[in-house]
């Protein structure tokens with residue numbers, strides 16, 4: 047699998063009064079943190095990539111393809127949310143199986159891929175459990191496995207580890223990094239935690255008031271010459 051470039055070419059959108067203008071490029075195979083104050087539009091940006099919302103104007107490209115008429119299910123994208131990623135009445139195995147086949151008609155090849163993914167992520171032995179019989183961290187791990195067996199080149203993470211404690215969050219970030227090294231996906235992740243962004247991200251996109259106001263390497267963002275708006279957000283300058 048190979049990650050794809052995501053391009054926001056003057057993409058506009060609105061929720062009533064809330065107006066958005068996104069202009070940014072996410073390089074193929076990179077890990078990019080999407081940061082900004084609460085309400086600045088981070089989830090909205092991800093929802094546009096996933097196709098849950100449609101731009102009013104401008105173009106959104108994944109790879110070379112304009113996503114205008116491409117349904118969410120057809121997009122080369124998987125998304126993981128903060129919580130409620132899993133169906134409560136389905137087992138771990140079935141929840142992951144949905145990543146391969148929405149009707150759960152699984153081929154031997156699908157089953158093999160699922161078993162392999164369960165083993166690679168330390169979930170082997172738990173495949174018959176229901177989500178409520180797992181810890182919060184394990185549930186998110188199942189959501190990650192389901193996204194991975196889908197084999198889509200773009201992975202969107204909307205604060206997926208926000209409800210986990212710091213040590214577990216750090217472990218999960220390390221897992222994401224390992225998966226990225228193995229699969230070379232394009233990963234776009236929303237976080238409120240600067241330490242998570244500096245731990246995982248190569249690039250940062252910073253939003254304010256519904257706009258992409260700065261973009262650059264994580265190294266430059268977290269240096270003293272980082273964008274002023276970002277440093278203000280971090281509380282490093284008045």
Ligand SMILES: Nc1ncnc2c1ncn2[C@@H]1O[C@H](COP(=O)(O)OP(=O)(O)OP(=O)(O)O)[C@@H](O)[C@H]1O
Nearest residue numbers: 061062064082083084085086087088089090091236
């Ligand atoms: N479905 C919706 N209908 C109407 N307004 C919405 C909807 N979703 C989001 N908004 C508004 O759009 C703006 C941006 O919301 P969004 O969730 O993208 O921000 P965010 O940066 O992800 O915030 P947070 O960090 O708090 O999760 C907010 O003003 C929000 O109230």
